[in-house]
Amino acid sequence: MALFSGIALALIVGAVLLGPLLWPVPINEIDFTAKLQGPSWKHPLGTDDLGQDLLARLIYGGRISIAVGVAAMIVAIVVGVLVGAIAGMASGRVDAALMWVTDLFLSLPQLPLLLLVIYLFRDSVKGVLGVEGGAFVLIVAVIGGTRWMSAARLVRAQFLSLREKEFVEAARALGASRVRQVVQHILPNALGPVIVVATIDIAAAIIAESTLSFLGLGFPSDVPTWGSVLRDAKDYLDIAPHWALFPGALIFITVLAINFIGDGLRDALDPRRVL
Amino acid sequence: MAEPLLDIRGLKTWFKTDDGMVRAVDGVDLHIDRGETLGVVGESGCGKTVTARSVLKLIDMPPGRFEEGKILWQGRDLIPLEQDEMNKIRAREIAIIFQEPMTSLNPVYTVGDQIAEVIELHQKLSRKQAMAGAAEMLRLVNIPNPQRRVNDYPHQFSGGMRQRVMIAMALSCQPKLLIADEPTTALDVTIQAQILELMQEMKERFGMAIMLITHAMGVVAETCQRVTVMYAGKVVEEAPVEALFGNPRHPYTQGLIRSIPRVDRAAEKKQRLEAIAGTVPSLLDPPPGCRFASRCKFAMDVCTQAMPPLKEVGPGHYVRCVL
Numbered sequence: 001m002a003l004f005s006g007i008a009l010a011l012i013v014g015a016v017l018l019g020p021l022l023w024p025v026p027i028n029e030i031d032f033t034a035k036l037q038g039p040s041w042k043h044p045l046g047t048d049d050l051g052q053d054l055l056a057r058l059i060y061g062g063r064i065s066i067a068v069g070v071a072a073m074i075v076a077i078v079v080g081v082l083v084g085a086i087a088g089m090a091s092g093r094v095d096a097a098l099m100w101v102t103d104l105f106l107s108l109p110q111l112p113l114l115l116l117v118i119y120l121f122r123d124s125v126k127g128v129l130g131v132e133g134g135a136f137v138l139i140v141a142v143i144g145g146t147r148w149m150s151a152a153r154l155v156r157a158q159f160l161s162l163r164e165k166e167f168v169e170a171a172r173a174l175g176a177s178r179v180r181q182v183v184q185h186i187l188p189n190a191l192g193p194v195i196v197v198a199t200i201d202i203a204a205a206i207i208a209e210s211t212l213s214f215l216g217l218g219f220p221s222d223v224p225t226w227g228s229v230l231r232d233a234k235d236y237l238d239i240a241p242h243w244a245l246f247p248g249a250l251i252f253i254t255v256l257a258i259n260f261i262g263d264g265l266r267d268a269l270d271p272r273r274v275l
Numbered sequence: 276m277a278e279p280l281l282d283i284r285g286l287k288t289w290f291k292t293d294d295g296m297v298r299a300v301d302g303v304d305l306h307i308d309r310g311e312t313l314g315v316v317g318e319s320g321c322g323k324t325v326t327a328r329s330v331l332k333l334i335d336m337p338p339g340r341f342e343e344g345k346i347l348w349q350g351r352d353l354i355p356l357e358q359d360e361m362n363k364i365r366a367r368e369i370a371i372i373f374q375e376p377m378t379s380l381n382p383v384y385t386v387g388d389q390i391a392e393v394i395e396l397h398q399k400l401s402r403k404q405a406m407a408g409a410a411e412m413l414r415l416v417n418i419p420n421p422q423r424r425v426n427d428y429p430h431q432f433s434g435g436m437r438q439r440v441m442i443a444m445a446l447s448c449q450p451k452l453l454i455a456d457e458p459t460t461a462l463d464v465t466i467q468a469q470i471l472e473l474m475q476e477m478k479e480r481f482g483m484a485i486m487l488i489t490h491a492m493g494v495v496a497e498t499c500q501r502v503t504v505m506y507a508g509k510v511v512e513e514a515p516v517e518a519l520f521g522n523p524r525h526p527y528t529q530g531l532i533r534s535i536p537r538v539d540r541a542a543e544k545k546q547r548l549e550a551i552a553g554t555v556p557s558l559l560d561p562p563p564g565c566r567f568a569s570r571c572k573f574a575m576d577v578c579t580q581a582m583p584p585l586k587e588v589g590p591g592h593y594v595r596c597v598l
Contacts (some may be wrong), residue, residue, distance in 0.1 A: 166379040173331055173373075174393045174444060175365035178358070184392070188383045 002264020005257035012254055016066060019059035022266050026056065045246045058247055061224040065206050066254070068139055068225075072205035076143025079153025081187075081223060087152070088159025089182060099156070102149045110146050111211070117142050118217045135219045143208045151197050158190035165189075192269040199262035203255040210251050226251050278308040280484050281330065281369075281452055286344035288322075288329045291337060298558045299325040301508035302344070304585075308451065308473060312478065314499035314516070316492060320555045322508040323488045327454045330486075331371055332361050367397045370445035374457040376437035380429035386413070386440045387425030390447050397448045412443035415480075418474060435466035437472065444478055445596040453478075454486045459494065471498055471506055492535045496520055501591070504528050507555055507566035510585065511570065514592040524594040526571045528549070565596070 030050045039045055045054040087098040118138060126134035162168065163186055171185050206226075213227025214219040225245045233244035282422075286410040288300040300322045305311045315323050328334050330346055332353065346353040348364065373379050381389060390409035394400060400408065406425065413421035416439040429437060438458060445453060455474065459467035475498060478485055487499060495502055495516065502519045504512040504527065512525040523529045553570040556562070564579040565571070571578065577597055585593045 106583045166373055166375050167381040168446075169333065170373060170379045170441070171381070171392075173333055173365055175362040175367065175396055176392075177362060180396075185381050189381070 001260050002267075005260035005264070008253060009261065012062065012250070012257070013066065016059055016062035019062075026053075029088055039242060042065075045230070045242065048229075048236075048240075048243055054229070054243065054246060057224040057225065057229055058250060061226045061229055061247070062224045062250065062254075064136075064219065064223065065209055065227070065251075068136065068143070068209040069202040069206040071136075071140040071142035072147065072208070073198050073201040075140055076147040076201050076205075077151050077194065079144065080148035080197075081155050081194065083148065084152040084155025085159055085187070088156040089163065089178075091160075095156070098099070098152075102152050105146065106149045108146070109197055110208075113146060114142050114208070114212060115217060122217075131220055132223060135223075139209060139212060139218060143259045147204060147208075151194060151201075154193050154197060155179040155190055158193065159186060162186045162189050193231075193266075196262050196266045196269065199258055199265060203258040203262070206251065206258075243251065279347075280309050280349060281486075282306040282345075282347040283326070283330070284345045284347065285345060286326065286329060287342035288325050288334060288339060289342045290339050295559050298508050298531070298561060300329060301558070301561070303505070303508070303510055305503045305510060305513065306482050307486055308470075309451070310482055310484055311501065312487055312499045314495035314502040315486060315488045315505060316490060316495055316502060316553060317505035318490055318551075320558075321505045322558075323490075324456055326505070327371065327456050327486065327488055330454060331365055331369055332356070332358075333371075363397075366393055366445070366450060368450055369452045369454065370448070371454040371456060372438070372445045372451040372458050373440045374460050376397045376434055376441055376461060379441055380437055382429055385426050385428055388433065390425075390440070390444050392492075393444055393447050408447065409443075412447050413440070415446075415477070416440070416443045416546055418443075435462055435470065436461060436486055438466075438470055442470075442473060442477065444480065446483075447480050450483060452484045452486065454488070454552075456488045457490070458487075458490070459491070467494070474498070492531055507561065509566060509582075509595065510593075511567065511596070512592075512594045513585075514589070514594075518589055518592045522589070522592075524588055524592070524598070525567075526573055526598070527567050527594045 030052060045058065047053060048057070083098055083102065087095040087102075090098075121138060122134070125138045128134065129137055163181075168181055168185050171181050176184070209218060210224065210227030210230065212226045214231045216231065218227060219225055229247040230244055230251075233240070233247070237244055283303055283305050286300055286303045287298070290297040290299055303322065303326055305313070305315070305326075315326065317323050325334065330348075330353070334341075341354050344354075348368070353364070380386065384392075387409045388407055390412055391402065391405035394405040394408045395402065398405075398408075410421045410425045413424055415445070418424055418436060419559050424432075429440070432440060435551070442458075453474070458474070459470050462470060471494060474485060474487075477483075485498075487494070489495060501515050502513070503510055504519075504525065506527050512523070512528045512536055514524075519528065520532065524533055534550055551570060551589070556566060556569060562568075562579065564581060565574075565583055568574045568578040575597070583597045585595045585597050586592050
């Protein structure tokens with residue numbers, strides 16, 4: 001299953017990366033004579049209400065969606081590992097405070113928070129980084145900033161057990177500094193489960209970005225992402241179902257494939273599995 | 276007499292727990308001279324390991340705490356030293372090997388990397404030189420095919436081999452003192468003998484001293500020049516090895532020696548192994564008096580009233596008993 005998913009995901013990522021070379025149709029070429037067409041040779045995935053080519057738009061949108069997913073995952077994992085590592089090493093009050101913050105974030109309703117943050121900061125960030133860059137940074141920060149908690153808890157739990165291991169004590173006895181103990185000896189041993197969480201985080205971030213775009217709070221509407229194409233399609237569901245079907249299917253397949261890969265990794269990294 | 280290599284004076288390492296202070300090490304004096312092997316014996320929970328870890332300051336503080344005493348390393352007290360100063364002494368001057376060879380190596384690095392790490396850390400060598408040093412150390416500890424085995428991971432080694440790797444790591448910077456905390460307890464008997472022999476060989480090659488912590492009296496008899504017997508956080512007897520086995524003065528030492536299993540006796544007379552009745556008393560609130568009194572066959576009234584001092588009963592032979 002994981003292998004199959006890996007192939008599917010590789011195909012999607014490959015298509016998204018190389019697509020513009022193989023299908024050099026501009027994403028915003030308006031052609032009212034060809035609007036709302038179903039799949040044809042000229043437009044393999046059909047067109048939207050402005051006659052724009054859907055395949056080109058989905059290829060471009062896939063780049064943004066996957067880039068957001070990966071970037072948000074990196075933010076979430078970096079923050080999570082930092083918080084978890086500090087909590088796990090410090091113990092005592094620092095640990096309690098950090099875990100309290102983690103619990104606080106876990107108990108916040110995410111979607112309303114995302115909406116609020118984007119509503120509040122969109123304009124100021126746009127001013128600094130430009131329309132597209134601003135939207136990208138803001139969305140990545142917001143999604144990453146609300147998804148680091150599981151990684152933090154995981155890393156903390158790993159650290160608590162690993163720092164008592166004999167090999168860490170042996171390193172200490174042979175003169176390794178505290179930083180060296182953590183970076184060289186504890187962290188690499190804690191990474192297995194973190195990698196699994198990271199994969200699944202990519203999928204969740206893609207969904208979150210699609211949701212935001214669908215609600216009109218993601219990228220500006222002339223920039224296609226899978227979510228925003230889906231939003232534009234919702235008003236034409238009855239006469240042009242292909243328009244919603246393709247981006248929806250892409251989100252579905254990508255997320256499903258990533259989740260299966262995560263499961264596969266979990267099985268592969270499970271120490272209890274008999275080789 | 277020359278200054279001893281390591282001189283522990285009146286060391287008290289206590290641990291703060293919810294129930295009160297646990298006096299794990301409660302006034303221990305011992306010293307090790309250059310190039311000698313000192314055995315530290317006693318049953319589980321008598322403070323041997325805490326003493327060893329105190330020397331390298333590996334005790335977690337809190338809950339641990341040095342209450343009193345000095346640890347003089349070549350005349351310099353280690354207790355007030357900061358962590359980074361301690362790191363210069365660790366491995367380079369004093370190294371330690373632990374009881375559990377199975378878990379004392381990091382599973383994600385090759386053994387060569389781990390030995391090289393120690394060498395790099397302390398000798399400022401390049402990676403390549405350090406790896407060559409690692410292979411050389413593996414050869415010294417008699418691991419066959421060292422050039423190839425440096426690139427193997429710990430799980431590819433057996434328990435005895437891993438303990439050899441640990442010894443290689445500990446000795447890679449030629450320390451003056453090796454603290455071996457029950458190095459053979461987790462290994463089977465034939466491997467035990469090999470490891471002890473290896474330590475002996477390394478000791479002669481590098482001219483270092485060894486502090487051998489163990490509860491196996493047989494191991495002590497074979498390898499040590501002097502022995503310190505600990506009981507409940509105190510030294511109860513200290514003697515050259517011949518004197519200790521020939522003329523044990525403390526009832527606890529006598530008990531320990533009688534509890535050595537002997538194949539010949541067990542087979543011939545179906546004799547039961549003699550054990551010391553009872554267990555180590557709680558170190559939470561130790562009674563005044565001799566700590567062994569509650570288990571001692573010869574206990575008298577005076578034993579429970581005041582702690583007997585260490586008195587000299589022969590050349591280099593001290594005992595903490597009124598008898």
